Amino acid sequence: xxxxxxxxxxxxxxxxxxxxxxxxxxxxxxxxxxxPNCSGEAKTPYVFSGKGEVYSxxxxxxxxxxxxxxxxxxVALVKLEEGPLVTAQLTDMDNxxxxxxxxxxxxxxxxxxxxxRGMLVYGYKFRPVLAAS
Amino acid sequence: MRNVYxxxxxxxxxxxxxxxxxxxxxxxxxxxxxxxxxxxPQPEALxxxxxxxxxxxxxxxxxxxVADFAGLRGIEAxxxxxxxxxxxxxxxxxxxxxxSGLVESVLVVGVEKMTDKVGSGVTAxxxxxxxxxxxxxxxxxxxALAAMLMRRYMHAYxxxxxxxxxxxxxxxxxxxxxxxxMFRNTITAEAFLKAGMVAEPVNMFDTAPxxxxxxxxxxxxxxxxxxxxxxxxxxxxxxxxxxxDPLEFAAVKRSAAKAFQMxxxxxxxxxxxxxxxxxxxxxxLSLEASGFAERGKGWELAQNGExxxxxxxxxxxxxxxxARGNPGGATGLYQAGEIVLQLRGQAGKNQVPGARYGMCQSxxxxxxxxxxxxxxxx
Numbered sequence: 351x352x353x354x355x356x357x358x359x360x361x362x363x364x365x366x367x368x369x370x371x372x373x374x375x376x377x378x379x380x381x382x383x384x385x386p387n388c389s390g391e392a393k394t395p396y397v398f399s400g401k402g403e404v405y406s407x408x409x410x411x412x413x414x415x416x417x418x419x420x421x422x423x424x425v426a427l428v429k430l431e432e433g434p435l436v437t438a439q440l441t442d443m444d445n446x447x448x449x450x451x452x453x454x455x456x457x458x459x460x461x462x463x464x465x466x467r468g469m470l471v472y473g474y475k476f477r478p479v480l481a482a483s
Numbered sequence: 484m485r486n487v488y489x490x491x492x493x494x495x496x497x498x499x500x501x502x503x504x505x506x507x508x509x510x511x512x513x514x515x516x517x518x519x520x521x522x523x524p525q526p527e528a529l530x531x532x533x534x535x536x537x538x539x540x541x542x543x544x545x546x547x548x549v550a551d552f553a554g555l556r557g558i559e560a561x562x563x564x565x566x567x568x569x570x571x572x573x574x575x576x577x578x579x580x581x582x583s584g585l586v587e588s589v590l591v592v593g594v595e596k597m598t599d600k601v602g603s604g605v606t607a608x609x610x611x612x613x614x615x616x617x618x619x620x621x622x623x624x625x626x627a628l629a630a631m632l633m634r635r636y637m638h639a640y641x642x643x644x645x646x647x648x649x650x651x652x653x654x655x656x657x658x659x660x661x662x663x664x665m666f667r668n669t670i671t672a673e674a675f676l677k678a679g680m681v682a683e684p685v686n687m688f689d690t691a692p693x694x695x696x697x698x699x700x701x702x703x704x705x706x707x708x709x710x711x712x713x714x715x716x717x718x719x720x721x722x723x724x725x726x727x728d729p730l731e732f733a734a735v736k737r738s739a740a741k742a743f744q745m746x747x748x749x750x751x752x753x754x755x756x757x758x759x760x761x762x763x764x765x766x767x768l769s770l771e772a773s774g775f776a777e778r779g780k781g782w783e784l785a786q787n788g789e790x791x792x793x794x795x796x797x798x799x800x801x802x803x804x805x806a807r808g809n810p811g812g813a814t815g816l817y818q819a820g821e822i823v824l825q826l827r828g829q830a831g832k833n834q835v836p837g838a839r840y841g842m843c844q845s846x847x848x849x850x851x852x853x854x855x856x857x858x859x860x861x
Contacts, residue, residue: 355616359616380616380617386720386725405631405635405729406631406632406634406635406638406729407631407634408627408630408631408634408682408683408684408685409680409682409683410622410623410624410626410627410682411679411680411681411682411683412603412606412624412626412681412682413603413606413622413624414603414606414607414609414610414619414622414624415602415603415604415606415607416603416607417603417622418603420622423622425621425622425623425627425631425682426631427631427635427723427724427729434724435723435724435725435726435729436617436724437614437617437618437621437623437722437723437724438621439621439622446683450634450635450638461620461621461622462620462622471620473620473621
């Protein structure tokens with residue numbers, strides 16, 4: 351079930367907590383302790399807004415074990431407004447009903463389940479921004 | 484540092500070998516090398532290229548296993564793993580062993596068995612080549628990552644799906660006369676456009692099959708007809724999303740540049756080229772990153788016959804990953820073996836006339852590792 355593996359990533363998976371580099375102000379997600387921009391030590395937490403846009407996407411028909419119950423689903427590269435790119439599923443929409451550039455926002459959803467009695471893993475997905483009505 | 488020669492080649496058929504185990508497959512390849520080079524010195528070391536034996540066969544520790552089963556008990560033996568580049572990376576280690584002067588004869592064997600398990604479990608195992616916590620955990624597969632690169636590329640350069648078709652059509656056309664190829668059927672560009680989707684826009688005629696295979700090379704310091712004149716391996720970020728420019732295969736760029744510098748030649752001088760066509764977008768991005776085409780123009784080489792056996796830049800001359808097959812850690816050794824056959828003039832109906840310089844390049848994951856070798860016929 352790998353409980354500890356998923357538990358230690360909960361701040362990233364549920365709240366998009368990354369880092370900001372104190373040397374060059376680069377926003378980093380996920381946290382990695384060494385700034386990829388300036389190689390300085392970067393351990394200051396930074397909470398991302400969850401807003402971004404679609405950089406690219408695909409509808410997955412051939413899903414891996416643990417995700418096949420969900421297939422077909424859409425996976426995207428999302429460019430967060432603060433700079434980093436993340437890989438995440440798109441949700442609350444028909445598969446493929448987006449374009450490069452569509453504004454999206456983070457939501458928390460179930461990522462996978464390990465069989466009927468296995469752990470449910472939750473994390474971030476993105477949906478097209480819900481307009482205020 | 485001394486010169487490194489390829490003294491023996493052993494290729495076996497790629498396919499679904501339900502009757503053969505990992506150890507047996509690796510022995511078939513070793514046997515083939517011994518048949519090719521009966522007077523070569525006994526290997527002092529063995530490098531095994533493999534990526535999925537742990538996940539799909541409950542078997543790690545292939546160095547000891549293969550040495551033992553092949554009658555080479557006691558020699559130095561170890562597995563080298565770099566996802567899809569495992570075979571190429573094993574060849575790199577073998578090259579270093581001979582070049583260093585510390586080892587006289589090295590056997591390098593790539594072996595993979597992907598067909599004991601079927602279905603989504605194999606897809607999940609292949610996804611261990613990607614970033615497990617940040618890509619695979621999100622449901623991304625190798626095909627999904629390639630698809631997102633392909634879509635972004637098509638958007639950036641105004642290229643359509645049909646412009647990728649000839650990479651697969653060419654691969655299949657060449658595989659027809661390769662008895663070791665998994666798929667020897669002809670496909671058309673029209674069929675490519677209609678193929679079912681794996682991860683859109685990557686379709687079933689765009690992606691290499693799951694399969695079993697084993698291939699081996701014997702490297703020595705004994706002068707012979709084919710010499711390895713360049714060997715270089717480089718990495719990029721593991722996750723596609725961590726790259727400043729996802730459409731640049733930086734690991735390919737680094738390993739190719741270093742290889743051309745070592746060899747003292749330019750891309751124009753390469754007579755035959757085995758790229759890592761796990762997906763057609765990988766061929767396009769590799770051609771650009773290796774210096775065979777400018778950014779945004781890699782797809783053009785496939786439009787006017789340039790990549791065929793009689794063209795200026797022959798690709799996938801024995802079928803490539805797409806049609807000869809992509810048996811994981813063995814692929815890099817098939818690529819190298821096919822280049823050696825070309826340079827020896829032993830490629831039969833697939834012969835590129837007068838091939839003197841050959842290059843093979845392997846990729847791990849979605850471009851996170853790349854290893855490039857250049858060979859010269861002496």
